[in-house]
Amino acid sequence: MATTQRQSNDPLDDFERRDVEIENVSKRVYVAGTGPAVVLMPEMPGISPDVARFARWIREAGFSVYVPSLFGVDGAYPLADAAETVVRRACVSAEFRAFAGGGTSPVVAWLRGLARAAHAERGGPGVGAVGLCFTGNFALTMALEPAVVAPVLNHPSLPLDDPEGLEMDDDDAAAVAERVKRDRLKVLAYRFENDRWCTRERFAAYQALLGDAFDGRVLPSEAANTNPPPFFRDIVGCPHSVVTAHLVDEEGHPTMKARDEIIAFLGERLRT
Template sequence: MLGDHVPPSTDGVHAFDGFAKHTVEYMGHARTVHVGGAGPAVVVMPEMPGISPDVVRFARCVRDAGFTVYMPSLFGVDGAYPTVEHAEPVLRRACVSREFRAFAGGGTSPVAEWLRALARDAHRACGGPGVGAVGMCFTGNFALTMALEPAVIAPVLCQPSLPLDDPAALELSPEDAAMIRERFDRDGLDALGLRFDNDKWCTGQRFAAYAHLLGDRFDERVLPGACANPTPPPFFRDVVGTPHSVVTAHLVDEEGHPTVRARDEILAFLRTRLLHS
């Protein structure tokens, strides 16, 4: 099995072994980006409430599959174990931040422009046919909006949860939605989407909206919620309250498990588009 288990951590000291810490600035916003590996670049974005040990575990799998992982810190405390006490204020701040459009009618989150700049520089540094982008939960849709950057050719949307107040909506302005559809058709791109069937934050209505936008270029994978890890970290148990994080908090790290197969499908998707083009 690719990757290794990253134990829970509250200080992040050991969680990022094998990743170099950089400060990257675009458009006046400086952020920490953890970089590790070799090969074409894949931007792995954190889920709410931040780069937890489970997110790093997934990033290690991507790195070990033959990619250079760029893991930007967008919110929360890097390496922190997702407790309710830690996570709730992070979620509240993100919901009112000007960089994120958490609710319906807000359009595309401005942070997507920063992420596109990161992908552009990552492609310049790593080469290859293009860059992969993996978004999760709060950042799930960012993988799609990053595709407005020509370097991004392999978007993966794990349980995209925005907007929070409309399960049938997409976190996109009409203009960006039209440009994304045009680019997918023009360049033959596909997007991979994953969710649990009983996830209340990423429902079948949302995946139907993606299918309406992208047609058969949206490849959806829906896992039974019954297979989700029944003992996720406290934030996911007590606040999220539903099977949600397919390849992180609700993954069961056992060979042949449906969530591990889903993780392997992501790696295969990235290999096909970034290593075998």
């Protein structure tokens, strides 16, 4: 199913721009809203208009949303040439572990610090962490920060070369499993059925690690938007981004139901 696709950049003018320094590393973070905090991490190739739209939906649901700039051009419409200008650069960056054997991406330590800062600022029971694609698994490894109580993994794609990999080292995997069990966390996750970047083998690996705490939901591939931006059409090449590029903005559509389920999950965990 196709949906009308916006083809312009998003100025992000309704977000407060902050330069947040954690452990001597500064990154731009876009902040909006009131209420409990949710850290929304961008998907490749950056904070696209569709990622910003999802951030606004979180804000409108009564949360404070923090969107860190991790790669790409903030607000840019995703063009196919981002495969060379953004993805290749991120894959060799010291901050990310894009391939099997690399362990946990170092940038996650900075993101945990952002979650701590957001919780201190906004209060409440804790913080939500929502990952997308390249950052999908970061929402789980962020749960090693006690403030993170609502992890959501959307189509986690790392490691790119191992369909069963979880993009974390053995010690972190054990610590995450222990924290999830101890604090009775739930981990919500989404993928499309025939996604070649986020496979059923990866969801099975999460299930093996986390047991019943892992709630992996699979949407039929035919539910995906058939007219995504060029980066997703030409480079990703399959149904992938459930609540952003491949979302169909129609009431009652499966991807919109997924959006609503995520927001409801955040509400259950973050509101007293």
